[in-house]
Amino acid sequence: MxxxxxxxxxxxxxxxxxxxxxxxxxxxxxxxxxxxxxxxxxxxxxxxxxxxxxxxxxxxxxxxxxxxxxxxxxxxxxxxxxxxxxxxxxxxxxxxxxxxxxxxxxxxxxxxxxxxxxxxxxxxxxxxxxxxxxxxxxxxxxxxxxxxxxxxxxxxxxxxxxxxxxxxxxxxxxxxxxxxxxxxxxxxxxxxxxxxxxxxxxxxxxxxxxxxxxxxxxxxxxxxxNLGSKGVVELELISDGANWGPGPKTDIHSSLKAAVESPAWRLVHALETLVEDGGNTPAIEGWYENVRPLTEHEKDLIREGAALVDPEEQKETLGITRWIDDLPYDEAMIRLAQEPTVNIEGLVSGYTGPGGKTILPGRAVAKIDLRLVPNQTREEAERKMRAHLDANGFEDIEIEVSGGYDxxxxxxxxxxxxxxxxxxxxxxxxxxxxxxxxxxxxxxxxxxxxxxxxxxxxxxxxxxxxxxxxxxxxxxxxxxxxxxxxxxxxxxxxxxxxxxxxx
Known part of the structure; x- marks a missing residue:
């Protein structure tokens, strides 16, 4: 990790x-x-x-x-x-x-x-x-x-x-x-x-x-x-028609979408509530209340190191063209160290093989990792994720945590x-x-x-x-x-x- x-x-x-x-x-x-x-x-x-x-x-x-x-x-x-x-x-x-x-x-x-x-x-x-x-x-x-x-x-x-x-x-x-x-x-x-x-x-x-x-x-x-590391929580968010009131309990023909709700779209809408700013900022209620910001001394350490690095080489290594918000390299590295994140590792639903298969999936899964900074905890993150989904009307979205630590x-x-x-x-x-x-x-x-x-x-x-x-x-x-x-x-x-x- x-x-x-x-x-x-x-x-x-x-x-x-x-x-x-x-x-x-x-x-x-x-x-x-x-x-x-x-x-x-x-x-x-x-x-x-x-x-x-x-x-x-x-x-x-x-x-x-x-x-x-x-x-x-x-x-x-x-x-x-x-x-x-x-x-x-x-x-x-x-x-x-x-x-x-x-x-x-x-x-x-x-x-x-x-x-x-x-x-x-x-x-x-x-x-x-x-x-x-x-x-x-x-x-x-x-x-x-x-x-x-x-x-x-x-x-x-x-x-x-x-x-x-x-x-x-x-x-x-x-x-x-x-x-x-x-x-x-x-x-x-x-x-x-x-x-x-x-x-x-x-x-x-x-x-x-x-x-x-x-x-x-x-x-x-x-x-x-390194004087520290972010914590992490790995989990899955699951929208399952078998557990969601409208269904469907299994995959059905996609022509029925005009009359039947979709667990896949249900999951997409739930995911949208977790973040703002194009996915770059967690929007879970209370997410930042215990976050310890970097001190000025810590920021200065990052700036000292960043001044001796070729930002373009780093971009090339990562295959990117810019940092979030077009930040200069040193500020991007401060953001990298300081910010907790909500990341989608993978989205799985329905048919993913060659060609099309006209189905309405009965189940959708998002693999998520949460990166935590001092003074957040794994327990706090899991609790606030559940409370956020419930407060936004997504009580049916299941959370399965596979592991993590502070x-x-x-x-x-x-x-x-x-x-x-x-x-x-x-x-x-x-x-x-x-x-x-x-x-x-x-x-x-x-x-x-x-x-x-x-x-x-x-x-x-x-x-x-x-x-x-x-x-x-x-x-x-x-x-x-x-x-x-x-x-x-x-x-x-x-x-x-x-x-x-x-x-």
């Missing part, structure tokens, strides 16, 4: 200098050389690990390979050196919890997902489960396949760092806690079952913070340090964020502090009580195409600004040292 649109590439060293310092990393030159040598010798195995994982797609929405996927996730954890690994049942698909006790003073938690989005092989230039190596102009050689960047490539690269520690005979400088789920791509409806297990909660509370592996370097090599926020002076910035600075990676990622992940399970952990995204390297055809992850970079697999592996090793040594 994460969004991969970057808004900036500024190196916020002036801001970082005002925060508590994270000292230089403590590993010796000999240790660093040994780790790099191990990462290089394990490169082929690391590539194959990603390809093998891509070949086993676990798709929660289709109930595909979920048991096989969780067992494979557990195997990956064991092979990487986690000494306690368990498969954890939930009310839905199971997850994996694992710990690695390295006798360290500090503990770092990491979040994984083993599920991926659906795919249509006909839309891909290379088979989506093959993990073929392809050339990506401006970046180099990449693995193409479903899950390559979201999130199997980055996750497997973090595991590659742990393999490098093992191969080099070096004990990682922090203890590790791994928590992995198989339902992120359907809104993590049962992830709370895992984080509420007493011994899992106890282990997580010992961590200094938690992060999700990422690989979002742009062509310049820059990354974002927004997240993490303080920029937290140890987790400072360790990320220290690592990027050591590696010479330009970065921008991003107040809020427009995409979503279930970080609220960690940042909210009772855990109240700092949470973030970390990683170097590049990939793109999440949720889309031709998804890829770069393993051999020809761009001097962008990390390939070995350098990305070393980035995670450096992060562990930064967490261990932070003051």
């Amino acid at each position: 994460l969004s991969f649109l970057r808004h900036g590439a500024a190196c916020t060293l002036v801001l970082a200098a005002s925060l508590p310092a994270v000292p230089a990393l403590a590993q010796s030159a000999e240790e660093e050389a040994a780790l790099r040598s191990a990462a290089e010798s394990g490169r082929d195995a690391s590539i194959k690990r990603i390809q093998d994982w891509i070949a086993l797609p676990s798709i929660a929405a289709e109930d595909l390979n979920m048991q096989e996927g969780v067992e494979y996730m557990a195997t990956l954890a064991r092979e990487a050196g986690f000494d306690e690994v368990e498969i954890v049942p939930t009310s839905g698909h199971p997850g994996v919890f694992a710990t690695m006790d390295n006798g360290a003073d500090r503990t770092l938690a990491v979040y994984f997902m083993y599920d991926v989005k659906q795919f249509d092989p006909a839309e891909w230039s290379s088979p989506p489960l093959e993990g073929a190596i392809v050339e990506k102009e401006g970046f180099g050689r990449a693995i193409m396949g479903r899950g390559a960047v979201n999130q199997k490539g980055p996750e497997a690269t973090f595991l590659a760092a742990l393999h490098a520690f093992k191969e080099a005979g070096i004990t990682p400088p922090v203890n590790l806690v791994l928590i992995a789920e198989g339902e992120e791509e359907i809104g993590s409806p049962n992830f709370g079952d895992m984080t509420a297990v007493p011994h899992i909660q106890t282990a997580l509370k010992e961590a200094e913070g938690i992060f999700i592996p990422a690989s979002w370097q742009d062509r310049s090599g820059a990354v974002d340090v 927004p997240t926020e993490t303080a920029e002076d937290s140890l987790m964020i400072r360790a990320e910035m220290a690592t990027y600075e050591r590696l010479g990676i330009p970065y921008a502090l991003n107040p809020r990622l427009a995409g979503s992940w279930p970080g609220a399970m960690f940042t909210d009580p009772p855990l109240s952990l700092p949470a973030g995204h970390f990683g170097i390297g590049h990939g793109s195409g999440a949720h889309a055809p031709d998804e890829y992850y770069v393993v051999e970079s020809t761009n001097p600004n962008v990390a390939g697999l070995v350098d990305a592996t070393m980035g995670y090793a450096h992060l562990l040292y930064a967490v261990a040594e932070a003051e």
Whole structure:
């Protein structure tokens, strides 16, 4: 569910200098050389690990390979050196919890997902489960396949760092806690079952913070340090003639439309009430009453990053010609971070095959996602959606929620964020502090009580195409600004040292 649109590439060293310092990393030159040598010798195995994982797609929405996927996730954890690994049942698909006790003073938690989005092989230039190596102009050689960047490539690269520690005979400088789920791509409806297990909660509370592996370097090599993410609710709105007074209970001949009402049009009219301004502004009653606007400091951070980005390149990447309301790029990025949304993911009704089929559909479904900002909550959004439909005469429109979670926020002076910035600075990676990622992940399970952990995204390297055809992850970079697999592996090793040594 994460969004991969970057808004900036500024190196916020002036801001970082005002925060508590994270000292230089403590590993010796000999240790660093040994780790790099191990990462290089394990490169082929690391590539194959990603390809093998891509070949086993676990798709929660289709109930595909979920048991096989969780067992494979557990195997990956064991092979990487986690000494306690368990498969954890939930009310839905199971997850994996694992710990690695390295006798360290500090503990770092990491979040994984083993599920991926659906795919249509006909839309891909290379088979989506093959993990073929392809050339990506401006970046180099990449693995193409479903899950390559979201999130199997980055996750497997973090595991590659742990393999490098093992191969080099070096004990990682922090203890590790791994928590992995198989339902992120359907809104993590049962992830709370895992984080509420007493011994899992106890282990997580010992961590200094938690992060999700990422690989979002742009062509310049820059990354974002995200201080939060929007929340999300995934749901369906259903207009079903079998439940609506006028009917019809099934599809009927379209010639009857002059005498019979249409569930499809009923749904269209209900959808129209949810938004205004051409669909760009939610119109649900009370939707904005708890929204926390961005502060001027947060807006300034966004403007700083936007000033170093080519807006036309961003438009070309997205296939658009303008931003909402013809906003300049920096204001569009402020709007992207600040505004909650009501989005139609898909509309399904009646016949959609070749040619025509003259029917009046008995049922219509709209797939919707709601993006939430602090201080909105999932519970509030669901309640207000129901109340809005009822108040506008659409009591018959059903709401089926499949998953979702609240927004997240993490303080920029937290140890987790400072360790990320220290690592990027050591590696010479330009970065921008991003107040809020427009995409979503279930970080609220960690940042909210009772855990109240700092949470973030970390990683170097590049990939793109999440949720889309031709998804890829770069393993051999020809761009001097962008990390390939070995350098990305070393980035995670450096992060562990930064967490261990932070003051």
